[in-house]
Amino acid sequence: MSRKNRRNRKKMDPRATWPRPVSPEERARILRFLEERFGFPPEIFEPYEFLATAKNYWLFVRTPHLENLSKLKIQTAGLLFLRKVGDYLKPTTAALQRFGRYATRNLVELDRLTLDRLRLEKKIPLKLEIEPGYVILTCEGQIWGCALYLPEKLISYLP
Amino acid sequence: MAETFELADRYFERYQEIIPDYEKFLTSLAEPLPLYFRLNTLKIRDPEPVLRGLHRQGFEVEPVEAIPWFFRVEPREASLGNTEEYYLGLIYPMTLSSSLPVYALEPHPGELILDLCAAPGSKTTQIAQLTEDQAVLVANDRRLDRITALVANLRRLGVACAVTTVYRGEQFPLEVSFDKVLVDAPCSGEGRYRKGYEGELLYQKEGRTNLSGIQKGLLVRAYDLLKPGGVLVYSTCTLNPEENEAVVDYLLRKRQAELLDWEAPLPSHPGLTEWQGRPFHPDLRKARRFYSHEIGAVGFFVAKLRRTA
Numbered sequence: 001m002s003r004k005n006r007r008n009r010k011k012m013d014p015r016a017t018w019p020r021p022v023s024p025e026e027r028a029r030i031l032r033f034l035e036e037r038f039g040f041p042p043e044i045f046e047p048y049e050f051l052a053t054a055k056n057y058w059l060f061v062r063t064p065h066l067e068n069l070s071k072l073k074i075q076t077a078g079l080l081f082l083r084k085v086g087d088y089l090k091p092t093t094a095a096l097q098r099f100g101r102y103a104t105r106n107l108v109e110l111d112r113l114t115l116d117r118l119r120l121e122k123k124i125p126l127k128l129e130i131e132p133g134y135v136i137l138t139c140e141g142q143i144w145g146c147a148l149y150l151p152e153k154l155i156s157y158l159p
Numbered sequence: 160m161a162e163t164f165e166l167a168d169r170y171f172e173r174y175q176e177i178i179p180d181y182e183k184f185l186t187s188l189a190e191p192l193p194l195y196f197r198l199n200t201l202k203i204r205d206p207e208p209v210l211r212g213l214h215r216q217g218f219e220v221e222p223v224e225a226i227p228w229f230f231r232v233e234p235r236e237a238s239l240g241n242t243e244e245y246y247l248g249l250i251y252p253m254t255l256s257s258s259l260p261v262y263a264l265e266p267h268p269g270e271l272i273l274d275l276c277a278a279p280g281s282k283t284t285q286i287a288q289l290t291e292d293q294a295v296l297v298a299n300d301r302r303l304d305r306i307t308a309l310v311a312n313l314r315r316l317g318v319a320c321a322v323t324t325v326y327r328g329e330q331f332p333l334e335v336s337f338d339k340v341l342v343d344a345p346c347s348g349e350g351r352y353r354k355g356y357e358g359e360l361l362y363q364k365e366g367r368t369n370l371s372g373i374q375k376g377l378l379v380r381a382y383d384l385l386k387p388g389g390v391l392v393y394s395t396c397t398l399n400p401e402e403n404e405a406v407v408d409y410l411l412r413k414r415q416a417e418l419l420d421w422e423a424p425l426p427s428h429p430g431l432t433e434w435q436g437r438p439f440h441p442d443l444r445k446a447r448r449f450y451s452h453e454i455g456a457v458g459f460f461v462a463k464l465r466r467t468a
């Protein structure tokens with residue numbers, strides 16, 4: 001394997017085994033977070049299962065084939081959805097881009113100039129009337145992804 | 160340049176009898192291929208904002224009548240990869256005919272589907288989109304670097320119904336059987352060739368790999384991975400009968416597979432039942448050939464089969 005490939009492998013989720021499906025309690029906790037923070041109706045995740053690895057939750061289509069599929073050696077399963085950061089859950093930009101249109105809370109609309117500046121500087125001073133925590137960035141009607149609001153500043157998690 | 164032109168003309172001469180309107184085909188090779196993208200309906204259903212955005216960046220965009228959610232773009236030499244719409248996962252640039260194998264596959268929610276040669280994922284993501292992210296997809300490719308690109312595309316488009324694997328297709332484990340398998344095989348890519356713009360005329364290259372042999376191995380393994388009654392789609396973007404009809408003919412002789420008719424949304428021609436004096440199974444006429452000058456996109460071959468035993 002070339003050097004480059006080895007690096008790529010590292011960047012991907014380096015799992016020898018399949019992630020485990022989460023317990024009903026863990027699922028309830030995830031759904032509660034998504035609903036409380038962003039107003040995501042839990043029903044939209046009904047067709048999906050959450051799979052857990054050490055630091056992440058993945059969203060994967062709910063299927064009776066899961067056990068059967070676990071015979072395969074996989075690179076990834078589903079969409080990387082949430083990261084566990086300390087006691088917090090941080091949604092991925094991919095998750096928010098896909099499901100953000102169902103959110104009703106903690107969406108932060110930026111004008112083009114501010115968005116560009118945030119992408120460039122990664123952190124900008126900004127005062128918002130919201131609880132500190134993760135937010136969904138939007139601009140000109142499109143959903144861009146995840147940022148963190150702390151009192152009077154906004155930190156970008158856009159790739 | 161004139162030299163390569165002659166080279167191409169001489170190269171395709173061997174297909175003079177099978178390519179309809181051969182002169183027009185040759186003329187078409189002098190033009191760059193049209194550019195298309197698919198709208199990612201997992202994220203957006205109204206094309207208007209995307210069309211407006213692309214227009215602002217200097218693109219002209221027209222919907223394609225024949226195939227839902229596909230759009231044709233000018234200038235065709237430009238790249239869509241740097242646009243905001245691409246970054247946000249709203250579009251997936253792919254040639255129009257690349258959608259055909261998925262139409263033959265007819266994926267449904269709940270089905271377990273293997274995409275054996277999947278990277279970089281234009282068809283995997285199209286299957287996800289057509290099934291509203293509710294089929295169960297295994298997207299495999301033997302090359303890890305290409306799987307990385309596939310994973311990036313799945314993430315960019317927001318697909319949650321796929322797992323990715325890196326097996327040599329010929330050795331994909333038999334423990335799991337599938338409702339449907341797509342083999343979008345590595346091929347010589349003749350259907351993509353445009354003089355001086357794109358593609359290489361691989362088949363004449365010295366020391367070329369035995370593509371036909373690889374394709375046969377992949378197709379047989381794909382068949383063995385099907386549940387009884389399961390559906391298999393074999394596709395390439397080449398005109399070469401050795402990589403198309405001959406490969407399917409090989410499967411028909413080795414396994415109990417039957418060719419199926421399918422409704423193609425673009426103009427097509429029946430598969431060949433004979434090439435250079437060698438007969439193929441008569442059902443090969445049910446396979447479809449798509450020629451680039453007739454469809455305004457990469458030339459394709461698509462065969463739909465069923466496992467009968």
Ligand SMILES: C[S@@+](CC[C@H](N)C(=O)[O-])C[C@H]1O[C@@H](n2cnc3c(N)ncnc32)[C@H](O)[C@@H]1O
Nearest residue numbers: 276277278279280281282301302327328343345
């Ligand atoms: C025509 S491309 C696939 C394009 C893809 N289906 C899409 O629509 O984006 C063929 C792919 O087959 C892969 N490949 C080549 N040999 C293979 C093998 N033996 N097993 C599995 N994949 C293979 C190549 O790495 C390449 O990505």
